[in-house]
Amino acid sequence: xxxxxxxxxxxxxxxxxxxxxxxxxxxxxxxxxxxxxxxxxxxxxxxxxxxxxxxxxxxxxxxxxxxxxxxxxxxxxxxxxxxxxxxxxxxxxxxxxxxxxxxxxxxxxxxxxxxxxxxxxxxxxxxxxxxxxxxxxxxxxxxxxxxxxxxxxxxxxxxxxxxxxxxxxxxxxxxxxxxxxxxxxxxxxxxxxxxxxxxxxxxxxxxxxxxxxxxxxxxxxxxxxxxxxxxxxxxxxxxxxxxxxxxxxxxxxxxxxxxxxxxxxxxxxxxxxxxxxxxxxxxxxxxxxxxxx
Numbered sequence: 001x002x003x004x005x006x007x008x009x010x011x012x013x014x015x016x017x018x019x020x021x022x023x024x025x026x027x028x029x030x031x032x033x034x035x036x037x038x039x040x041x042x043x044x045x046x047x048x049x050x051x052x053x054x055x056x057x058x059x060x061x062x063x064x065x066x067x068x069x070x071x072x073x074x075x076x077x078x079x080x081x082x083x084x085x086x087x088x089x090x091x092x093x094x095x096x097x098x099x100x101x102x103x104x105x106x107x108x109x110x111x112x113x114x115x116x117x118x119x120x121x122x123x124x125x126x127x128x129x130x131x132x133x134x135x136x137x138x139x140x141x142x143x144x145x146x147x148x149x150x151x152x153x154x155x156x157x158x159x160x161x162x163x164x165x166x167x168x169x170x171x172x173x174x175x176x177x178x179x180x181x182x183x184x185x186x187x188x189x190x191x192x193x194x195x196x197x198x199x200x201x202x203x204x205x206x207x208x209x210x211x212x213x214x215x216x217x218x219x220x221x222x223x224x225x226x227x228x229x230x231x232x233x234x235x236x237x238x239x240x241x242x243x244x245x246x247x248x249x250x251x252x253x254x255x256x257x258x259x260x261x262x263x264x265x266x267x268x269x270x271x272x273x274x275x276x277x278x279x280x281x282x283x284x285x286x287x288x289x290x291x292x293x
Contacts, residue, residue: 014203025249026050030054030060037064037099037128037129040098042101043120044070044106047102064100089110098124100130102131114177117174117175117178121180121256126256131251133252134165134249135165136165136187137164137166140246140247142232143200144161147220150225154221155218168186178254180256181254182254185251193245197228197229197232
């Protein structure tokens, strides 16, 4: 379904602002890492966007010696790189064969995300880096709400119209479970404004990000869509009449374990109290600080 949807989508260049933002963030993170990566692989066919972001980010250019793509269909391929057309759940790389694996807003459609993380971890060389951006659970919360309400009101029941997304806590735990060292997952809310709710739907279609939920689904009736769009405009419009849409961008980072790699300190091993470091007075739980004269 993902492949059919993206083949039917219009060119991403008309609605690539979220992908460019995510790629720019990944490039800035690479710029802050004091090392280079000999072989990099991108999951999902967005490496052209990521390479452009890296080349335009001071400190990031030249961080990766060679790029390749693993794509679910014949989507964008970086000029001069090697591309493999593979199922979205597959990472056909030999163990310890690459130094960097990235993904720009592609992994939220993967069914077996724990399995994919394990495959990525196995493919990385010691001290290799996994760096990926994906949509989080607050993405399109406004659209999800009005579609459910309108369909329930007009048909007596409502089906899922917006896919579920993994939250930041689950992603951090999955990284640790897959064997990554120093796993980190953080999140950012991005709000995009549209002239109308239908303009939002048009951009989602151009991105190839309309629903790819499997299984039997009732077609979305026109009256349900019309009522949902009316609810959206009434509840999520600003003073200028434009509507807001929320996209939660979750970024995950994990390293393949390696000897001599930085490790978290053991609990209780600190040499200085936090209160002393911050220059404040420590109060025990339950104590009430005294009022100043």
